[in-house]
Amino acid sequence: MGILQAAKTVQRGFKKASSVCEKLGVSISIAYGIIVFLLVFSGVLLRTGFTLQTYAGIRIVRPFAWSEELARWFLVGLAVISASVAFKRKEHVGIELIVEQFPLKLKRTVAVITDLMILFFMVVCLNSSYTVALQAARQTGDVIPISMLWVKMNIPLGFAFMIVHALSDMISQFFPEESV
Template sequence: MVKVLDRISWVLGKIATYVATMILIGIFLVITLGVVARFTSLRFAWTEELARWGLVSLTYVGASAALRNKQHSGVNLVINALPEKVGKVVVTIAYLVLMCTVVFFFFNSFEAAIKATRIRGDIIPLSMKYVKLLIPASFFMMFFHLAWGLGDLLSSKGISGKTIGL
């Protein structure tokens, strides 16, 4: 089961990394276009809105990719100071709490995205549903990353390298 979760998490992590990279490149190009346009007396109002949408999307997709790659910062000093079995219980509880939190945010962000169907951007007349759907998608990916991490933790003897962050 851990191998299946590892594979799913790995694939979703790669997807999140590529999507985050594409969003980052897109934000860079849009902002560069907006700056260059201002110097040439052109004013593209849509560049600011598109860059804002990209930054919001990048936050969540990037967080999912960072979770898979264990690149979130964490303070493991306390965990490492605990006895091995107690530390494993504490880390297991942390995984379970985070999984419940991610499920909660998944459902709430999905509901918010669906409710945003009729809301249009201020400048770009595109439904906000499309922008907001990346948020529950990111939480969906995070759930699999956490499930894989929890399975990996429970199937191992120690907790070294099995915590959520660095």
Template structure:
């Protein structure tokens, strides 16, 4: 359990770092594209690369949001149930989300591998690398979900085990 927690924490830091790095790159690309357009030069790379960056931020950043319990959740019903029943319901929801994430990761990895021969419209880079951000983000989410699932039994309140609620301090 402790190894899973350390892995989850490390992947969270990695996701935040990559998200910040990609966001900085997207910002520089978009701003340079604006400057080049104003000066009458065409910088067509900025549009495609910034689109790829935004897609990557979505899928990698969502794993950090999951780890930090910042995803949207409607937990009103679970918060009024007795703790034991609430934990069972949360465990079932974790298992459902784990199944969905595993299914999505599998098929998005297959789609990325199939895109190996495809290249971008403007940037001649394999689309496989762009599409790999989805299974990578899903794999990080899977680790966070496993850690959350195994943390349910030791949770003292329902808010401490919900996917979309941070415990109040």
């Protein structure tokens, strides 16, 4: 009874953490998407207006020099954080197609092995991206004088979310809710 109770507690903890990571990921993705849209849209409008003003010989508004760089930074964050949400919801192209080809007795074993390989890959990516982000702490943007650490930390954050989702899913496979 003690092991099952511990497994139930761990499962609930990871399930809750995964849910929190998903909600955070969705919120961050929505915010980043809106910011990217506004930056790109305003950049296009201002460039078009600037071009028209140049033809008319008037100088009222100049385009933002930093809008492209900032939009690119948020777009990278949007891609990685949204990937974690897609991973949680199982909306990525998966290996299930291959796993389904195995006989019933081997499916679970192959699924566990692939899950472990994916988890290992995500841990390596988390470690590597975190190291790269720390190395970029002294770098700044070409136009915006902000440390690239803040830009590049989106990547390890996305992988950390994916690891939480993967662990939650793996624990749920080993200890289905009915048996725990």
